[in-house]
Amino acid sequence: MRRFKQFHLIVIPIAMFGFGYLMVPIYDIFCDITGLNGKTGSISQAEVDALDADQDRRVRVEFISALNQNAQWDFYPEVKSMKVTPGKSYTTTYTATNRLDQNTVGQAVPSVAPAQAATYFNKTECFCFVQQSFEPLESRQMPLVFVVDPKLPEDINTLTLSYTFFDVNSRIN
Amino acid sequence: MNAYSVDHSHDDLHDHGPPPGLMRWVTTTNHKDIGTLYLWFSLIMFFIGGFMALIIRTELFQPGLQIVDPHFFNQMTTMHALVMIFGVVMPAFVGLANWMLPMMVGAPDMALPRMNNWSFWILPFGFAMMLSTLFMEGGGPASGWTIYPPLVLQTGDALPFLIFSIHILGVSSIMGAINIVATIMNMRAPGMTYMKMPLFVWTWFITAYLLIAVMPVLAGAVTMLLTDKFFGTSFFDAAGGGDPVMFQHIFWFFGHPEVYILILPAFGIVSEIIPTFSRKKLFGYSSMVYATASIAFLSFIVWAHHMFTVGMPLAGEIFFMFTTMLIAVPTGVKVFNWVSTMWRGAMTFETPMLFAIGFVIMFTIGGFSGLMLAMTPIDFQYHDTYFVVAHFHYVLVPGAIFAIIAAVYYWLPKWTGNMYDEKLGKAHFWLSTIFVNILFFPMHFVGLAGMPRRIPDYAVQFTDFNQIATIGAFGFGFAQILLLVVAIKCIRGGAKATNEVWEGAHGLEWSVASPAPYHTFSPQPVVK
Numbered sequence: 001m002r003r004f005k006q007f008h009l010i011v012i013p014i015a016m017f018g019f020g021y022l023m024v025p026i027y028d029i030f031c032d033i034t035g036l037n038g039k040t041g042s043i044s045q046a047e048v049d050a051l052d053a054d055q056d057r058r059v060r061v062e063f064i065s066a067l068n069q070n071a072q073w074d075f076y077p078e079v080k081s082m083k084v085t086p087g088k089s090y091t092t093t094y095t096a097t098n099r100l101d102q103n104t105v106g107q108a109v110p111s112v113a114p115a116q117a118a119t120y121f122n123k124t125e126c127f128c129f130v131q132q133s134f135e136p137l138e139s140r141q142m143p144l145v146f147v148v149d150p151k152l153p154e155d156i157n158t159l160t161l162s163y164t165f166f167d168v169n170s171r172i173n
Numbered sequence: 174m175n176a177y178s179v180d181h182s183h184d185d186l187h188d189h190g191p192p193p194g195l196m197r198w199v200t201t202t203n204h205k206d207i208g209t210l211y212l213w214f215s216l217i218m219f220f221i222g223g224f225m226a227l228i229i230r231t232e233l234f235q236p237g238l239q240i241v242d243p244h245f246f247n248q249m250t251t252m253h254a255l256v257m258i259f260g261v262v263m264p265a266f267v268g269l270a271n272w273m274l275p276m277m278v279g280a281p282d283m284a285l286p287r288m289n290n291w292s293f294w295i296l297p298f299g300f301a302m303m304l305s306t307l308f309m310e311g312g313g314p315a316s317g318w319t320i321y322p323p324l325v326l327q328t329g330d331a332l333p334f335l336i337f338s339i340h341i342l343g344v345s346s347i348m349g350a351i352n353i354v355a356t357i358m359n360m361r362a363p364g365m366t367y368m369k370m371p372l373f374v375w376t377w378f379i380t381a382y383l384l385i386a387v388m389p390v391l392a393g394a395v396t397m398l399l400t401d402k403f404f405g406t407s408f409f410d411a412a413g414g415g416d417p418v419m420f421q422h423i424f425w426f427f428g429h430p431e432v433y434i435l436i437l438p439a440f441g442i443v444s445e446i447i448p449t450f451s452r453k454k455l456f457g458y459s460s461m462v463y464a465t466a467s468i469a470f471l472s473f474i475v476w477a478h479h480m481f482t483v484g485m486p487l488a489g490e491i492f493f494m495f496t497t498m499l500i501a502v503p504t505g506v507k508v509f510n511w512v513s514t515m516w517r518g519a520m521t522f523e524t525p526m527l528f529a530i531g532f533v534i535m536f537t538i539g540g541f542s543g544l545m546l547a548m549t550p551i552d553f554q555y556h557d558t559y560f561v562v563a564h565f566h567y568v569l570v571p572g573a574i575f576a577i578i579a580a581v582y583y584w585l586p587k588w589t590g591n592m593y594d595e596k597l598g599k600a601h602f603w604l605s606t607i608f609v610n611i612l613f614f615p616m617h618f619v620g621l622a623g624m625p626r627r628i629p630d631y632a633v634q635f636t637d638f639n640q641i642a643t644i645g646a647f648g649f650g651f652a653q654i655l656l657l658v659v660a661i662k663c664i665r666g667g668a669k670a671t672n673e674v675w676e677g678a679h680g681l682e683w684s685v686a687s688p689a690p691y692h693t694f695s696p697q698p699v700v701k
Contacts, residue, residue, distance in 0.1 A: 006358055009351045012382075013389045020393025020423055024408060027419045034486055068412070109411045115484050166412030 034119070043122035043147065053087030054150040060084075061148065062160045065094060071167040072099045073106060078141070086150040089124060093141040094163060098134035107131050108142075108163045117159050120149035131168060190691050199294070202286035203691065204271045207293050209588075211268025212581070214296060216657065218260035219574075221304075223650050225253040230646035233639050236631050246629035247315035248307060254318035258435065259342045260300055262569065265577045266438040267292075267349045270377050273584060274353060276682040277371045279362025281695035284355035292348035299341030306331035317627055319424060320395070322409040322417050326402050333403070336395045343388040350384035353377055362681070364700035368459065371680050375462050376441030379469045383430045383437070386473075391427040394420060418483050425476035433472045436536075436568060437465060439576030440507055443529045445680070446583050447511050450526035451518025452677035457510040464503035464510075471500050481552045490549045497547040501540065508537055523675075524598030528579035531571060531606050539567030542617065557627075560620025566613045570649075571606070578605075578656060585663050586670035590688030593663040597655055604652035612645030 061084055063077035074097040084090050098104050108128040112118040123129075127142035134140075148159065191197050191206065198210060228249050232241050241249070271289065275282055283289050306313035311329020314320065320335070328335065357378050361370070370378075397408040397420075407413025409420045440461075448455045455461065477485060477493040485493075511533050520526070542564040546552055555561060578601075585593050615638035620626075624635045631639065670687040681700075685693045 006351075006355050009354055009385060012385045013347050013351075016386050017389035017393050020390040020426075021397075023390075023423050023426065024397075024419065027416070027422060031416070107412050116486065164411065168412050 051087040058083045060158045064162045066164045075165045086148045089147040091145045097139035107166045107168045111162045113160045120152040204283045208268045208272030211264045215265035222256035225249045230643040234643045243629045248313045279681045279698045280360035285352045292345045299338045303338035306334045336399045343392045350381035353381040362697045372444035373441035376437045380437045387427045387430040394423045421480045425479045429476040430472040439573045442576045442580040446529040449677045451515045453518040456513035464506040467503040482556045494549045525579045525583035527602040532575045535571030558620040559616045559624045563616035586674045591667035597659050601655040608645045608648030615641045
């Protein structure tokens with residue numbers, strides 16, 4: 001009998017196992033470019049100053065909040081919606097209250113709908129950039145500074161920004 | 174088809190049988206023994222998975238909750254799918270490949286016989302582990318076989334067992350596939366060029382490449398689930414920067430080629446049977462090969478049609494819609510080739526031929542409902558309804574399963590040396606065909622009317638069609654006992670089969686004695 005010489009039969013499964021993992025960064029990059037997963041972008045103050053505000057245009061930004069199933073918080077936006085001028089920067093806040101009698105840590109994860117608008121919604125400052133620690137029963141307002149890119153497609157007049165607050169205590173411990 | 178010559182002068186040297194006793198089956202490296210093991214394993218799992226399906230259909234006989242609680246119902250839909258896909262269709266195809274591939278290419282055995290033993294024997298352990306989860310705290314997996322996070326991460330103690338059993342099944346099929354490719358590449362009889370190989374060999378050759386390419390991706394996906402649950406990674410956890418939708422992309426990158434793994438060998442089987450009973454050469458042999466290869470290639474770039482509703486850019490939806498529809502072209506080539514093979518043939522309708530013709534007609538029905546699902550705007554309405562259930566059951570039951578049954582009837586006389594009971598075989602076919610349509614056709618209607626899948630209860634207006642489907646399910650289930658009866662009767666005795674078995678049969682496997690001797694084709698025949 002001839003010797004086994006189809007080594008590609010061993011190389012392919014190992015490479016494809018690696019490819020499964022490689023799909024993770026590929027997906028992230030793909031989403032970064034397309035905004036496919038609704039993840040918003042961040043932007044520096046210098047870049048905001050360089051933007052030309054589109055004074056003729058008004059875009060409605062709606063704010064909503066959600067908790068994942070285990071989170072013991074009250075969590076809501078200060079205002080439900082704003083009319084904004086693309087290219088100008090705005091500030092609003094979300095309020096979170098720890099309902100528990102102990103220290104706890106949360107992480108807010110943003111998402112923008114429609115997904116095509118996600119890459120045009122940029123933040124210079126956001127409480128979602130870092131994990132938020134709370135004392136027992138502490139309540140506080142958390143700021144958000146954002147700018148809508150003037151290049152936002154013409155047919156999009158309303159953006160909905162959603163924050164989901166996750167309990168991340170188990171990840172830290 | 175092929176001209177060949179066999180030198181029988183050395184046959185007596187090799188004409189010893191297997192060792193006696195149970196250890197024969199544990200230690201065997203003989204491709205025929207291992208094929209037999211795979212086929213029996215698959216038949217047992219078929220009845221286990223079928224029993225689960227009957228629990229589902231019994232619960233759905235009436236609206237409201239009757240016999241099982243919803244959590245157990247969800248475990249049944251999940252396990253039914255896992256058992257039928259990984260425990261029935263895939264092992265049955267591998268079993269048929271083990272039995273027939275070496276005989277069809279004129280090889281004395283598989284290229285890697287010891288690995289062959291191993292790839293079978295880890296299967297029963299994998300399934301023992303998977304089925305044992307049903308008896309664990311919190312029950313078995315209940316998230317559907319697609320194991321989407323975050324739902325699947327709520328599974329109780331069963332989760333690591335489910336994941337390890339999927340690893341084991343994956344390792345088993347990758348080893349089986351490596352063996353098949355190595356056999357085809359290295360062990361063909363002198364003179365058998367690639368374009369002279371029987372189509373069952375060709376379709377398995379391509380299927381084996383699909384297997385080694387995508388089973389590792391599934392292994393990676395379930396490993397990520399494992400580390401997300403127990404080791405603090407967040408591949409699919411939004412709180413840690415992950416994305417659950419990404420799991421769907423990785424899963425269906427495996428999942429779509431997987432559905433072709435479940436059907437391409439069936440195409441090969443039907444392409445063997447129809448020419449035999451039409452007494453004509455297969456129409457368009459090379460176009461069949463190229464069509465199979467095109468389907469395999471396209472299967473890698475259509476995965477997101479399973480997830481049109483997750484929120485994709487329009488460009489993505491259009492891309493996946495058109496590539497999906499493109500698959501209809503090579504599949505159409507195959508269907509027309511089968512019909513053209515039958516055209517003006519001297520046809521007879523023995524049981525394998527009946528099942529093969531049933532396959533062509535009913536698989537095509539499943540293909541058409543697949544085309545409807547491929548259209549993105551329409552899919553938003555049909556997504557996760559019984560229309561999807563009807564679609565994939567049409568391609569898998571009267572599709573893949575009918576082809577496997579056809580193959581069993583077709584080659585059973587070669588395996589046992591006896592003819593099976595033709596009357597019982599025909600009864601099996603007609604009962605199966607009538608009941609399978611009573612079972613699955615009404616699902617199209619309730620699906621179009623909006624009945625969601627994987628739900629133990631439903632709105633009352635769906636009752637009539639669900640009751641019809643349940644009657645069909647019990648009829649189809651009990652009709653399969655005939656398959657067991659025919660197989661056992663045939664093993665025990667019956668009219669002696671000739672070497673050719675079928676008048677119109679061509680190919681190397683029909684040149685050896687019936688039953689096929691324990692060792693065949695050493696020395697190898699020469700194909701001219």
